[in-house]
Every structure is written in C-alpha cells, then in structure tokens.
Amino acid sequence: MEENLPKFESAISIDCVIFGFDAGELKILLIERSADPFKDWYALPGNLVKQDEGIEEAAGRILHELTGLNDLHMEQFHTFGEVNRHPSGRVITVAYYALIRINSQKEVKPLIEFAKKAFWHPVSELPKLAFDHSDIFKTGFNKVRRRLHYQPIAYELLPEKFTLTQLQQLYEAILNKKLDKRNFRKKMLSYGFLKELDEKQKNVSFRAAKLYKFDRRKYAKIFQNDLNIEES
Amino acid sequence: MEENLPKFESAISIDCVIFGFDAGELKILLIERSADPFKDWYALPGNLVKQDEGIEEAAGRILHELTGLNDLHMEQFHTFGEVNRHPSGRVITVAYYALIRINSQKEVKPLIEFAKKAFWHPVSELPKLAFDHSDIFKTGFNKVRRRLHYQPIAYELLPEKFTLTQLQQLYEAILNKKLDKRNFRKKMLSYGFLKELDEKQKNVSFRAAKLYKFDRRKYAKIFQNDLNIEES
DNA sequence: TTGCGTTATTGTATAAATTACACTTAGTGT
C-alpha cells in the first residue's frame, strides 16, 4: 500500500450468479446482451461499481436493479482480474452468488437498458456465456455445492413451506446425484431445525405430503458453537 | 457490463496473509509501516496491482518482492471494497493467503522502500493492524482453517521431511485445539499419502522420531475422483 | 364404492468412522 495513490485506470464490476429452483430444476438468471462486445450472447447479470459505493452495497443495488428484490443472501465468492478478460478494457469483476425463490410473488424485472431480456435458464444445459462468465458460473456453482454441506442455503431457494421431497430434489440438483430417500429424510430431521407444520400440500393429484419450514432460531441455537469457533 | 467503460478512479491492491510455522507456532509475516497513514503501525504486506497485470500475476509478483520466494501456493480468499477502508482514497484490495516454509534455506527479504522492517509474528497474539487488516487476517485465517480439512495445505508449511508430532502441532495451531495423539496418527496414516522414510530426526536430546514426507503423487491419485466431482 | 395409479412415509441390519483412553519403548544425558 503506497501513500500517494496512483489511479488505476480500470473499471470494477460485479457479476452475479443468481440461483433459483423451479419445477424441480436448478436455474440461474441470464441476460441476452443487446450490444457489442458479445452482442446477442447470453451473459451473467452484472454492472459497474460506483465510485462512492462499497462492493457489498453495489452487489445489493445491482441485484435489486436486475430483479426488483431486496435483502437477499448474497455472498462474494471470487474476483476475476485477468488483464484481457474484457475486450473493451481492463475490468476486474467481483463475483457474487445469490439465492432466490423464483416462485415468490414478485416478478423478476431486469432493467431494459441493460439487455434485450432476462430469463431463467437451467444450469444443467448452459450454453457458452459471454466474456469469462462460464468460468465465473462454474466457480460459483462449485462454491455453492460445497457450502451446501455446512450452510443452510437450500432454504433460501425453496418456498417458505416445502416438502421433504422438494428439499431432496434441490439437494440432488445441486450435488448432481441421486440420494437415498430414507437416509436423506432421517438425516435432515435429525438436525432438529426443520419444523413440521400442521399442513399439507394442496392441488396435487396424489397423496399430499407434509409441509415443513426452516426454523432459523433453532438453527442458530444449534450451530452457535460451531460459529463461535469460526469467529474466534 | 457497459460498452463504453467509464474509468473507475480507484486503486486495486493485493494484500497477503503469509503463513509460516516455526518453533511449534503459527506465524504470519507483517511489516511495520514507515509513513502515514498508519505510520509505525503493523500491517499485512501488500502492494498495488499494475495496469497491465492480472491479479494472480500481481499476487505472485508482490509476494516475490516481499519474500524473495517464487511459485508458492497462493490462494485468493476475499475482496475488500468498503469505500472508506483506506483513508487516502478508494482502494479495493484482493486478499490472498500464502503458505511458506519459514525454515527453508532462503531468508525472507522484504523491499526496503516498502516498510521499516518485515518480521514473523505469532498469530496467537496479533496486535491491532493498520487499515482493515485485522479483518482481512481473520477472514483469511478462517478460510485456511476450513480448507485444512480438505486440502493438503499443512505440507506447504512443514519442512520436506517432518515428524508426525510436528504435523499434529501444526494442526493444533491452526485449529486452536488439542488433538488426541493416537487418533491423529491413525487417521493421517490411513489416508495413505504419507511416506515413511528410512530416516529419523537428528540433534534432539530425546528419542528421535521417524520422518515422513508428503507424497503428492499418491495424494493426487487418491483424490482425483473427488476433484473430478468438484470440476464437473 | 371399488380399484388403480402415484407419491409419502417408515425401520433395521451392517459397515465405517470417530472417540476415549494409558502404558511401554527408545533414545539422551548425567
């Protein structure tokens, strides 16, 4: 760190890998670019950080502008700073992932200026993305996969009330492998932070499953020791 | 991402948390600042990224300039971008950690221009650091602690040949808790990537322990499946 | 109302991993 700060003639951006879960499939939000470079390509939503804005703050703002949603769990996962990653100039991008409930009441409404359109795309068959966005996605997905084991991120993707089968499908989608139903349920319930509701699925043409919700208080209580170790 | 790239009037820096292990203690490399702001404070070694230099490259260069060492395992762990984290202007810093063998032949030789001095300091009793460097350290240490469980980072801190007791002391220093000797040895040896040498400790005033070395080939073979899952 | 189709729900036996725990051995130095 130097005293006289030479200016760095570059731009800083945020790119977001926004995960959603819908119809048993894991999806991310993509935009179609309306101008060069990479005109007509699909890309991750992202934008530039403002001069007077912290990057966490910027990430929140940009996600809000792109989806209309606020206060989501956003987590920074990597910064990409290769010199030539952007053909128009030096752009260093800080990548975040976010987890949202696709089915929540609000529509996802991206800014028009930004892209021709925005849409959800299944992660299982992503096309090549603009810039190094395929790498960014891959890195982010791996982080999410890993964090799934020790952070309650699944519950940010599911609706408030969900069935154990939905939870299992989500785990299977993220981990990309089949899990044993009995063992899965046994394990999830053994944690003690899933609250069984007096309510069942509706509008299904078969036996309705019990609904559960994630009990944030109990989760915090159960894992406060672990967290303390992390912080200490 | 915009087409016409407005310039971001800021500096990008790299800060390094450089871990070493010596005399049974985990240490990091600090510098003492020679000028304001934070004159005379201790700080993490760091420097600005150049205009035409990728950040990975910059991290390698900066670490080299500060220690004379090359080709170390460096890993990016977080980017700090609060607006006011640096009193002289906007500086966004990408933080890396590195793991080195303090006792290796070469001396650590920091650039003079940079700081009054550079020295190893035990992590167990760090003073307050300049800027937000205490936070950076804390975040980095937590990442290292977590990665210890699934990446072979311990062997980058130990000498080429080491005893199981040294390995255990290192684990205890990073995890900050006592481990059971028998269980620890059993588990480490069960992985199958530690090679027992026909050699013992020298110059000790008690029974000499067997020396082991980390077998990178075997490690790669054993964990290639896991890695494939990560990449896929 | 009966039967069919679909998904929900549940337990047990086995294997693997983790934990708790203390004495004997080997070498050094006096």
Place this chain on the structure above:
DNA sequence: ACACTAAGTGTAATTTATACAATAACGCAA
C-alpha cells in the same frame, strides 16, 4: 544404570453412514 523425555502403539464403545423395500394415503376414474 538411572532418570528424563518424547515416541510409539491397540482396543472397546459410540456415533454416523449406508443399503435396502414394503405399506399407507390420497386422488381419480370407471
């Protein structure tokens, strides 16, 4: 040869993970 120090070693108990399939509940249609 004695004392000191750290090295080295095994077993039983517990917990956790895995493999595996039949029955119950419900909607729907005949």
